[in-house]
Amino acid sequence: MQLSGRNQLQGKITSVNLGAVMANIKIEVTEPNVITAVITKESAEKLGLAEGDDVTAIIKSTEVIIGK
Amino acid sequence: MQLSGRNQLQGKITSVNLGAVMANIKIEVTEPNVITAVITKESAEKLGLAEGDDVTAIIKSTEVIIGK
Amino acid sequence: MQLSGRNQLQGKITSVNLGAVMANIKIEVTEPNVITAVITKESAEKLGLAEGDDVTAIIKSTEVIIGK
Amino acid sequence: MQLSGRNQLQGKITSVNLGAVMANIKIEVTEPNVITAVITKESAEKLGLAEGDDVTAIIKSTEVIIGK
Amino acid sequence: MQLSGRNQLQGKITSVNLGAVMANIKIEVTEPNVITAVITKESAEKLGLAEGDDVTAIIKSTEVIIGK
């Protein structure tokens, strides 16, 4: 499946922090850039996310703010 | 001003494409990664965005989807 | 690739309306429900979206508002 | 009040899971489709969301990603 | 209908700018604060949005970034 989300950054998970409802996932995309993703705990568990996993961070272009 | 948005990627604008209401901006963050941002044409003009500008792409962590 | 986005609705495209920067896509997910997606024109063209295509509408759970 | 959010799916709540700050709500919109919404715990309590409630899941069209 | 979106600001439309797919709407919420909303042209037309209309700007709390 191809996705319309223009931004798809490959990376490796460096930490998974589960709360009651949400989970905070750190993904190293290119040294030294780290992407923080907050997803449901449910998704983190269904995908079995763990440190060292190769994943893709997908970001729709309408969600990006530009600072200059 | 510091921002709560966890993901702040430095880069350089490689193209600006203006529509009637929206604008599509390409930002090279680290070769070969390019971030696509869609912002209002109004913002693109107020910030005077142009090819070669050094900018920051800011993405709130709740907006990131993970693919595995 | 599995996605963390909890909401993935299968459907068929019923119309594609391209603007200069954005595109409005109608997806019939289950009769009579139609999902409207606004994506970049660029994505619509890269995925070659056309009437009759079988697609999936993916929606992150943090993007849903509840009315009661 | 009419809303600009194009996607408004009627459904019934099948589960409410409260965390400290956020709440995960499952809404059966059309069998067998279930929408997952993550909203603040505060909203879940102010609206008194409970299993069996008839609700509407509202999704702005810019939040939808298309997979093909 | 009550909405889970925590932020609901009453205001008056001061301008409507239609593009091919999207529309830029300015809403004066409290002098001198103006909220800019970008919605589909389709929604702007279905709701018949025009200068002087009393409307509510609804913003989900997960969409707010804080600068300090």
Added chain:
Amino acid sequence: MQLSGRNQLQGKITSVNLGAVMANIKIEVTEPNVITAVITKESAEKLGLAEGDDVTAIIKSTEVIIGK
């Protein structure tokens, strides 16, 4: 740094409520309007957000829904 996010409301924090992963922040922008922001606990701590802080609530215009 100037931001493309069109909506930037100055205010004062009136409460900070930390969960395991997320934090709920109330910002009084103009009496009696209060903006609720849900950000990561991590951001709330990195910015040292506390009652009485002068902050800016930043909202991208594509995130606003209009009710009429």
